[in-house]
Amino acid sequence: MMVRRCKTWALAGSLLAFALASAAHMASAQTTPTPATTTPPLPVGLPSGAPVTPAATIPGPQGPQSPAVPPLGASGLLPTSEEPALPPLTGTLGVADVLREADLRNPDILAANAAIVAAQARVQQATNAPLQSLLQPSIAQDVPGGVRQVQLMTVGLQQQILPGLTATKRVARFDVALAGAAAAGVRREVRQRVVDAYYALAAAQTRAAAAQQNVTSANELVAAARLRQRAGAIGSFEVLRATVDARRAQTEVFVARGALRQAAIALGADVGRIVDQTARLSLAPSTTAPVLAQAAAVESILRRDPTSMQLRATLARSSAQLAAARAQRLPTLSLAGGYTLERAPHLGGLTSQGPTASIGLTIPIFDYGTIRGAEKEARANAATTRLQITGRELQLRATIASAAADIESTRARLGFSDESLRQAQVGLRIAQIGFRQGALRTLDVISARTAALTARADRDQARAEYADAIAKLQILLGDPVAP
Structure with a gap:
């Protein structure tokens, strides 16, 4: 009896606690405002407002799940509060369009352009010292050998004329040229990276499309295998083999989509x-004849090469630094002018005033090593830069020859891969026909389709490498990249 009563009280206590918790939850729902429903961020690469298609989902243990990844900012990283939101690049994008956008948005290029502005500001600083106000009190004897004093106060302006100002301005101007050449080098490096990334994305798109076509072909093979099983031509093992191959093809689609997203x-x-990862890119290269013809003109390329321009500006700057160091041995001229107020206390505070002017000349007498060290440093920098210019010329010749050889080798590989793809497609069609006629097995069709998929991937990769080699040589030559 006591045990039954305890159970009754325990049940009543549980019901009371549940009722109190429900009432508290309802009260909080009435007092707390309901947060606005927010749409989860779309995956990177999808335009705003576009539905999430299966191409933008990641398979999970419970089925396809949309990745909760915030959209990237204009710099490729998470957006900042100061950075305006820009819509993704969509539609048909040529390599020239992407390079044009990189010139406007890439942080490295923008920073290099800002360095040019800073160098131009240093040119403005290469001028005489600021005009100074002069306030000079002094006490002097009224007459030579006298005991009485006269108070003097000079008020006016003073200007120093520094020696070697022309050489200093030349150094600053060569700094501007150096910053401009450095900016051109940064721009070329960024453009090479953009070209590589562009054709990597284009190749990833073709691989994703090929993987999707492989899934369609694998599903058709499964359907054909089931029809032949119903007809009694093959056993269940052949159907199982075709089903496993279809699942493997679907896995390759997921892998290709991940690579597409990363690209x-x-x-x-x-x-x-x-x-946008769905933007239509092109793997078609530009013509190679003008590019290879221009690659032979090494001398003109050296004049346009940003690294060579930077070295030449450094050499000229070293010469200007040497002239500026030698100018430190020249005297410094100082001009002053104003009014002098004279007061004689022994004469009852009698005062007088009048204009005054003075010229000062400061001549360096002994050099402790500052001037000689600057001259020695300028000569050493000039000698080092001359050797670097020679080395850059040899390096550029080798780079151009290597780039031209890359074009030839990738073109040969592209022709070979085109022929391999044609043969693999013919073999796949023969295997499919033979399987439908009962002459071949499922494994034969799977092997033929795998060979065709591999051949197509090799062909697309060869096209990307061929177009990439042409575009990189165009960038190296300083020519605009063909769209």
Whole structure:
């Protein structure tokens, strides 16, 4: 009896606690405002407002799940509060369009351009010292050998004329040229990265499309195998083999979509703006004849090479630094003018005033090593730069020859891969026909389709490498990249 009563009280206590908790929850729901429903961020690469398609989902243990990844900012990273939101680049994008956007958005290029502005500001600083106000009190004897004093106060302006001002301005101007050449070098490096990322994304798109076509072909093979099983031509093992191959093809689709997403993010980071992974890119290269013809003109390329321009500006700057160091041995001229107020206390505070002018000349007498050290440093820098210019010329010749050889080798590989793809497609069609006629097995069709998929991937990669080699040589030559 006592045990039954305890159970009754325990049940009543549980019901009372549940009622109190429900009332508290309802009260909090009435007093607390309901937060606005927010749409989860779209995956990177999808335009705003576009539905999330299966191409933008990641398979999970409970099925396809949309990745909760915030959209990237214009720099390829998470957006900042100061950075305006930019829509992703969509539509048909040529390599020239992407390079044009990188010139406007890439942080490295913008920083190099800002360095030019800073160098131009240093040119403005290369001038005479500021005009100074002069306030000079002094006490002097009224007459030579006298005991009485006269108070003097000189008020006016003073200007120093520094020696070697022309050489200092030349150094500052060569700093501007140096910053401009450095900016051109940064721009070329960024453009090479953008070209690599562009064709990597284009190749990833073709691989994703090929993987999707492989899934369709695998599903057709499964359907054909089931029809032949119903007809009694094959056993269940052949159907199981075709089903496993279809699942493997679906896995390759997921892998290809992941690589496509990574390639789009990498291109967006180099461009400085989000690039939609569904944007239509082109693997078609430009003509190679003008590019290879221009590659032979090494001398003109050296004149346009940013690194060579930077070295030449450094050499000229060293010469200007040597002239500026030698100018430190010249005297410094100082001009002053104003009014002098004279007061004689022994004469009852009698005062007088009048204009005054003075010229000062400061001549360096002994050099403790400052001037000689600056001259020695300028000569050593000039000698080092001359050797670097010679080395850059040899390096550029080798780079151009290597780039031209890359074009030839990638073109040969592209022709070979085209022929391999044609043969693999013919073999796949023969295997499919033979399987439908009962002459071949499922494994034969799977092997033929795998060979065709591999051949297509090799062909697309060869096209990307061929177009990439041409564009990189165009950038190296300083020519605009063909769209």
